[in-house]
Amino acid sequence: MSGRPVTLVTGASAGLGVEFARLCAARGDELVLVARRREPMEALAAQIGKAHVFAADLVVPGAAAKLIGDIESLGFEIETLINNAGFGLSGRFEALPLDRQTQMIDLNVRVLTELCRLVLPRMQARRRGFLLNVASTAAFQPGPNMAVYYASKAYVLSLTEALHEEAKGTGVHVTALCPGPTATEFFDVAGAADGKLAKLAVQPRAVAEAGLAGVARNKAIVVPGRMNKVTSQAPRFLPRGVMRRIVAAIKA
Numbered sequence: 001m002s003g004r005p006v007t008l009v010t011g012a013s014a015g016l017g018v019e020f021a022r023l024c025a026a027r028g029d030e031l032v033l034v035a036r037r038r039e040p041m042e043a044l045a046a047q048i049g050k051a052h053v054f055a056a057d058l059v060v061p062g063a064a065a066k067l068i069g070d071i072e073s074l075g076f077e078i079e080t081l082i083n084n085a086g087f088g089l090s091g092r093f094e095a096l097p098l099d100r101q102t103q104m105i106d107l108n109v110r111v112l113t114e115l116c117r118l119v120l121p122r123m124q125a126r127r128r129g130f131l132l133n134v135a136s137t138a139a140f141q142p143g144p145n146m147a148v149y150y151a152s153k154a155y156v157l158s159l160t161e162a163l164h165e166e167a168k169g170t171g172v173h174v175t176a177l178c179p180g181p182t183a184t185e186f187f188d189v190a191g192a193a194d195g196k197l198a199k200l201a202v203q204p205r206a207v208a209e210a211g212l213a214g215v216a217r218n219k220a221i222v223v224p225g226r227m228n229k230v231t232s233q234a235p236r237f238l239p240r241g242v243m244r245r246i247v248a249a250i251k252a
């Protein structure tokens, strides 16, 4: 039994998720939008059309499985999954609230993993699917003052590269998108709106475009922007201790 193909965008109430949704709608995709805030998604759906809104806190245990079950019970098949929901926290490890840090690991790592695990078997059975996981340039080195966030994105990149390799020959494309600083709500949520990285932020549209182009071509890793391409290669050439001190000096 096959359902109507849809594109699922997590974190579709703000930032990159909105751009992914707009771009996918413009190419004709039917969409499922997920985030906690319903109103911005309803407004977006009204603009782009052919979009279904699910307001959900994905960190709640079982939320990812419920979401996929609800989507499938409506007769949809997830052809494209954009695992975009995520957040960061800026500050020293021991100073940040532990519950917020574990929520970050839950969203950035656990929920992303659950969604991959839930959708991949059906994509492989249909021999067609597009999985785009949003990592970060933070994935390439440790991040003093954003330690858990950087570690969570290193996990996303590692997982996605492994899944990309495993997916070869299955007809499913798997790609990690590694944006650098991007002008979204990210830095406000992270408590880093006045930091150096926020000042370097680029507009999210081109970042989302690069991600969609990359997964269409089944690239393993997409790093949008020339400077980000250079900085993401730096850990290959610099000693780890030097990289750690550079990131510590930036203090997101």
Ligand SMILES: NC(=O)c1ccc[n+]([C@@H]2O[C@H](COP(=O)([O-])OP(=O)(O)OC[C@H]3O[C@@H](n4cnc5c(N)ncnc54)[C@H](OP(=O)(O)O)[C@@H]3O)[C@@H](O)[C@H]2O)c1
Binding pocket: 010, 011, 012, 013, 014, 015, 016, 017, 034, 035, 036, 037, 038, 056, 057, 058, 059, 084, 085, 086, 087, 088, 107, 134, 135, 136, 137, 178, 179, 180, 181, 182, 183, 184, 185, 186, 187, 189, 201
């Ligand atoms: N902006 C950057 O500089 C940057 C750089 C590299 C990577 N990234 C990554 O890009 C992705 C998108 O972030 P963004 O920059 O677009 O930030 P954003 O503007 O803050 O958007 C984050 C999205 O995630 C959703 N979200 C947060 N907690 C959630 C939860 N518990 N359940 C469901 N949805 C939740 C938010 O919606 P609600 O608040 O309505 O739930 C929002 O739609 C993230 O994975 C981030 O780590 C961002």
